Amino acid sequence: MKSTTTSPIITIAGLTKDFGETHALRDVNLTVEKGEVVVLLGLSGSGKSTLLRHVDGLELPTAGDVTVLGQSLPALRPKALRKLRGRVAMIFQQFELVPSLTVLENVLTGALSRVKGPRLGLATWPASLRREALTHLERVGLLHRAYNRADQLSGGQQQRVAIARALMQNPDVLLADEPVASLDPESSDVVMKLIREIAAEDGLTVVCSLHQVDLALGWGDRIVGLRHGEVVLDTPASGLSKAAVMEIYGRVATTTTELTVIERELLADAPRGRDAAPALADGAAS
Numbered sequence: 001m002k003s004t005t006t007s008p009i010i011t012i013a014g015l016t017k018d019f020g021e022t023h024a025l026r027d028v029n030l031t032v033e034k035g036e037v038v039v040l041l042g043l044s045g046s047g048k049s050t051l052l053r054h055v056d057g058l059e060l061p062t063a064g065d066v067t068v069l070g071q072s073l074p075a076l077r078p079k080a081l082r083k084l085r086g087r088v089a090m091i092f093q094q095f096e097l098v099p100s101l102t103v104l105e106n107v108l109t110g111a112l113s114r115v116k117g118p119r120l121g122l123a124t125w126p127a128s129l130r131r132e133a134l135t136h137l138e139r140v141g142l143l144h145r146a147y148n149r150a151d152q153l154s155g156g157q158q159q160r161v162a163i164a165r166a167l168m169q170n171p172d173v174l175l176a177d178e179p180v181a182s183l184d185p186e187s188s189d190v191v192m193k194l195i196r197e198i199a200a201e202d203g204l205t206v207v208c209s210l211h212q213v214d215l216a217l218g219w220g221d222r223i224v225g226l227r228h229g230e231v232v233l234d235t236p237a238s239g240l241s242k243a244a245v246m247e248i249y250g251r252v253a254t255t256t257t258e259l260t261v262i263e264r265e266l267l268a269d270a271p272r273g274r275d276a277a278p279a280l281a282d283g284a285a286s
C-alpha cells in the first residue's frame, strides 16, 4: 500500500455516467497527483462539467469509482461526503455569487460549513472569520471592494471574489468549470494567472475545464482532452502543439458547427484579443 504522501489526490476509475439515453461519460480513467494543474479540454457537451461534478460529489456514477483524498465518494454517507466536500472548492463560469450581498459576505459563505446555523448579516459572523475573509480578499486584490455589493463588480472581479470564497474553505482541491468563459481576454488572463499563483503558493491540486486551445496550452501542466465523454488525450502541456490538439478534435468533430469552429481555429494565427481566434466551442458553451 502506498503512503498517503504519494497517493493520488484524485483517482477516477472506469467512470461512466448516463443521463437517460445520453452517455455523458464513458469509462473515464484519470489520476491526478498532489499539486498538479490539469486542464480538461473539450467541446461543449463533451462531459467536462459532468466530470468535475463527480469529483465534487455532486453526481453519482452510473458505473465506476471516484476517489478523492483517499475516500471513495459513491460509498460515503452524507455526513462524510459533506466533510470531504469541504476540502474540495469549486468555481463556476457564472461565478455564482449572491448579487445583493457584500463582497465580504460572499467570501464568508465559503466558511458556512465551519459555523453552525445560518448567518444573517456581517455582524453575525465571528470576527476571526471576517479577518480571514479579508486576507483572502487582499490576496485576490479586492480588499478595497469588501463592502460593495457583489453585483457592482465587473465579471473578472466577481470571479476573483469567487476564488476568495473558495479559499475560505481551506481546500486541498480546486475545481474550476470554465472559469473564464464569460470574461474578456484581459480579465481571463488575470483570473487564470491568479489561480496558478494561488495553487502554487498553497500546494493546491487544480482541475480546470476550458474550451479554448490556446488558453489551455499556455496555462496547464497537463492537458486531458474529452470528446463525447471519453478521454482522447492525456499529456503534459509542454511540447504539445496546437496543431496536435486540433488534429484530435478535427478528426472527431461530428457537427458542422464544430467543424467550422475547428477550421477557423486551425487557420487563425491571430493573437488572443478582441478579434482573437474563436474558441473550440461557440459562445453557448456551458
Ligand SMILES: Nc1ncnc2c1ncn2[C@@H]1O[C@H](COP(=O)(O)OP(=O)(O)O)[C@@H](O)[C@H]1O
Binding pocket: 019, 022, 023, 024, 042, 043, 044, 045, 046, 047, 048, 049, 050, 051, 285, 286
Ligand atoms: N443533468 C443532466 N441531465 C441530462 N443530461 C445531461 C445532464 N448534465 C449533462 N447532460 C448531458 O451530458 C453531456 C455532457 O454534458 P456536460 O458535462 O455539461 O458537458 P460540457 O461541460 O463539456 O459542456 C451533454 O450531452 C449534456 O447534455
Ligand SMILES: [Mg+2]
Binding pocket: 048, 049, 050, 177, 178, 285, 286
Ligand atoms: Mg460545462
